Amino acid sequence: MDFCKEDFKGIFIAFYTCFNEDGNISIDATKKLARFYANKGVKGLYVGGSSGEGFLLTVDERKKLLEAVIDEVGKELTIIVHVGAAATRDSVELAKHAEEKGAHALSAVPNVYYGLPERSIELHWKNIINSTNLPFIIYNIPQTTGYSLSNNLLKKMLSCPSVIGVKNSSMSTYDIQRFKAIGGERLIVFNGPDEQYISGRIMGADSGIGGTYGVMPELFLKAEEYFSNNDIEKAKEVQFTINEIIEELLSFPSLYGVAKEIIKLRGIDIGTTRLPLEPVDECEMPRVRALYEKIISAIEKYTL
Numbered sequence: 001m002d003f004c005k006e007d008f009k010g011i012f013i014a015f016y017t018c019f020n021e022d023g024n025i026s027i028d029a030t031k032k033l034a035r036f037y038a039n040k041g042v043k044g045l046y047v048g049g050s051s052g053e054g055f056l057l058t059v060d061e062r063k064k065l066l067e068a069v070i071d072e073v074g075k076e077l078t079i080i081v082h083v084g085a086a087a088t089r090d091s092v093e094l095a096k097h098a099e100e101k102g103a104h105a106l107s108a109v110p111n112v113y114y115g116l117p118e119r120s121i122e123l124h125w126k127n128i129i130n131s132t133n134l135p136f137i138i139y140n141i142p143q144t145t146g147y148s149l150s151n152n153l154l155k156k157m158l159s160c161p162s163v164i165g166v167k168n169s170s171m172s173t174y175d176i177q178r179f180k181a182i183g184g185e186r187l188i189v190f191n192g193p194d195e196q197y198i199s200g201r202i203m204g205a206d207s208g209i210g211g212t213y214g215v216m217p218e219l220f221l222k223a224e225e226y227f228s229n230n231d232i233e234k235a236k237e238v239q240f241t242i243n244e245i246i247e248e249l250l251s252f253p254s255l256y257g258v259a260k261e262i263i264k265l266r267g268i269d270i271g272t273t274r275l276p277l278e279p280v281d282e283c284e285m286p287r288v289r290a291l292y293e294k295i296i297s298a299i300e301k302y303t304l
Contacts, residue, residue, distance in 0.1 A: 003104070003105070003135045003164060005164075005188060007043075007044075007078045007104065008043075008044070008078060008080075008105070008164070008165065008188045008190075008206070008207060009043065009188070009206050009207050010042070010043025010044070010207055010224065011042045011043055011207070011208055011213060011217065011220050011221055011224055012042065012043055012044045012045060012046050012078070012080065012190065012207060012208065012209040012210075012213075013037050013042055013044075013045050013046065013209075013210075013213045013214050013217060014046045014049050014050065014051035014052065014209055014210055014211040014213065014214065015033070015034070015037075015045045015046060015047045015048075015049075015051070015052050015069065015214070016033065016051055016052060016053075016211075016214055016256065016259065016260060016263065016270055017030075017048075017052045017053045017054075017057065017061075017065055017270075017274075018030045018033055018065075018270035018271060019270070019271030019272065019274065020271060021271070023271070023274065024061075025057075025061050025064045025065055025068075026270070026271060027064070027068045029268060029269060029270045029271065030065060030068040030069060030072070030270075031068055031069075031071070031072040032268050033263070033268050033270055034068070034069045034072040034073045034077075035072055035073065036266075036267075036268060037073075037077075037214075037217060038072075038073045038076050038077055040217045040218060040221065041221060042077065042213075042217055042221065043077065043078055043207070044077045044078030044079060044080060044104070045069060045073070045077055045078075045079055045080070046080045046082060046107070046167075046209045047065060047066050047069050047079060047080070047081050047082065047103075048062050048065065048066065048081055048082040048083070048094075049082040049084075049107070049139070049209075049211075050141070050144065050211065051210075051211030051214065051256060051259075052065070052082070053256065053273065053274055053277065054082055054084070055084075055085075055086075055112065056274045056277070057274075059085075059090050059093060059094060062094055063094070063097050066079075066081055066097070066098060066101060066103065067101055070101050070102050070103065074101075074102050074103075078104045078105070079102075079103045079104050079105075080103070080104065080105045080106070080107050080137060080209075081094070081095075081098040081103045081105070081106055081107065082106075082107045082108060082109075082139065083095045083098060083106050083107070083108050083128060084107070084108035084109040084110075084112070084139060085108075086111065086112050086113060088111070088123075088124050088127050088128070091108055091124070091127070091128050092127055092128055092131045095128050095131045095132050095134070096131055096132060098132070098134065099132040099133065099134050103134065104134070104135070105134055105135040105136065105137055105164070106128060106129075106132065106134050106135070106136050106137070107136070107137040107138070107139050107167055108124075108125060108128055108136075108138075108139055109139045109141055109144075109145050110124065110125075110145050110147045111124050112144075112145060115146060116147075118150065118152070118153050121147060121153065122153060122156060122157070125138065125157060126157075126160065129160050129162045129163065133162075134162070135162055135163075135164040135165075136160070136162045136163050136164065137163075137164060137165040137166065137167055137188070137190070138154070138157060138163065138165070138166045138167065139166075139167045139169070140166055140167065140168050140169060140170055140175070140192075141167075141169040141170070141192065142170050143169070143170070143171070148170060148175075149166065149168075149175075149179075151178065151182060154166070154179060154182050154183070155182060158182070158183055158186075158187070164186075164187070164188055165187060165188035165189060165190060165206075166179050166183075166187065166188075166189050166190070167190040167192055167209055168189055168190065168191065168192050168200075168205070169192025169193060170192070170193075171193055171196075173196060173199050173200055173202075173203040174203070176189050176191065176200055176203040176204050176205050177203050177204055180203075180204040188206045188207065189204060189205045189206055189207075190205065190206070190207045190208060190209045191205035191207070191208040191209075191210075192208075192209060192210065193210075194208075194210035194211065194212045194213065194220075194242070194246055195242075195243050195246055197210070197220060197223060197224075197239060197242070198223055198227055198232075198235045198236060198238075198239040199239075201224075201227050202232075208220065208224075211255065211256070211259065212242075212245070212246050212249060212255075212259065214259060214263065215245075215249070215259050215262045215263060215266070215295060216242065216245065216295050216298070216299065218299045218302070218303050219238055219241065219242050219245075219295075219298060219299060219302065220242070222238050222302045222303060223235050223238040223239055223242065226238060238302055241298050241301075241302075245291070245294060245295055245298065248291050248294070249291070252280060252284065252287075252288075253278045254273055254277045254278040254279070254280070256273050256277055257272060257273045257277060257278055257279045257280045258280055258284075258288055258291070260272055260273060261280050261285070261288045262288065262291065262292050262295065265288070265289065265292040266292075
């Protein structure tokens with residue numbers, strides 16, 4: 001398995017699934033959204049994860065989504081595919097499909113719903129890993145899976161050469177430090193919580209993957225630029241602006257519902273969320289428009 005570590009360093013958008021009016025995957029909107037992000041200069045896309053409503057899609061829909069993304073930007077961006085599923089056989093099927101279509105890496109959460117022992121999580125991940133020759137990125141998100149990646153399991157997983165990284169969405173930046181201490185320079189750690197992108201970078205994260213990046217990629221790119229240039233005070237300033245926006249995004253019943261409305265205001269109609277994730281109620285639209293204006297003002301402040 002060959003991979004270039006530099007291809008996995010930078011800003012990765014947790015890609016939103018695009019639906020048409022009938023609630024089915026929109027190929028056209030998917031390609032437009034992928035192109036929008038590519039034109040902004042992000043490093044890559046993370047397809048089929050939490051922000052992409054991956055667990056609300058069928059296996060066939062997840063394949064269709066990935067195919068549209070790769071067809072549009074697969075030769076320009078690093079495409080990481082989340083193949084986590086309740087059943088290991090579905091994850092393996094998605095992994096094989098991702099390799100066949102030209103994705104650059106796989107990622108997966110532990111098994112969901114069942115409270116399984118670490119041995120079962122290890123078997124789940126290793127079955128996915130052994131099904132392809134693609135690099136694999138562990139997805140640690142204890143607040144939704146009920147499992148927090150332990151030092152012991154990480155060490156076991158790193159015995160597999162295909163395991164190149166951890167997408168860490170726990171709220172403790174200490175987890176980033178401990179994962180880097182175990183994996184060393186070989187291990188790529190992606191900061192998950194968008195509110196702490198700069199904190200995560202300071203603690204050793206190499207990159208970031210986030211859902212709110214999608215409504216304001218310019219701000220995360222600017223925060224990374226300041227950080228890379230060692231201008232930590234300016235990086236913090238942008239991060240604080242980002243966090244004010246995230247607080248408002250989270251004030252809606254569905255983060256992804258409001259994110260999709262903001263993307264629509266930015267010029268791409270990607271539909272709404274799939275139930276049980278709530279769409280934005282029409283009465284909330286004035287507040288959505290105000291938030292959109294705030295985002296655009298912030299982008300203009302830091303990028304023009």
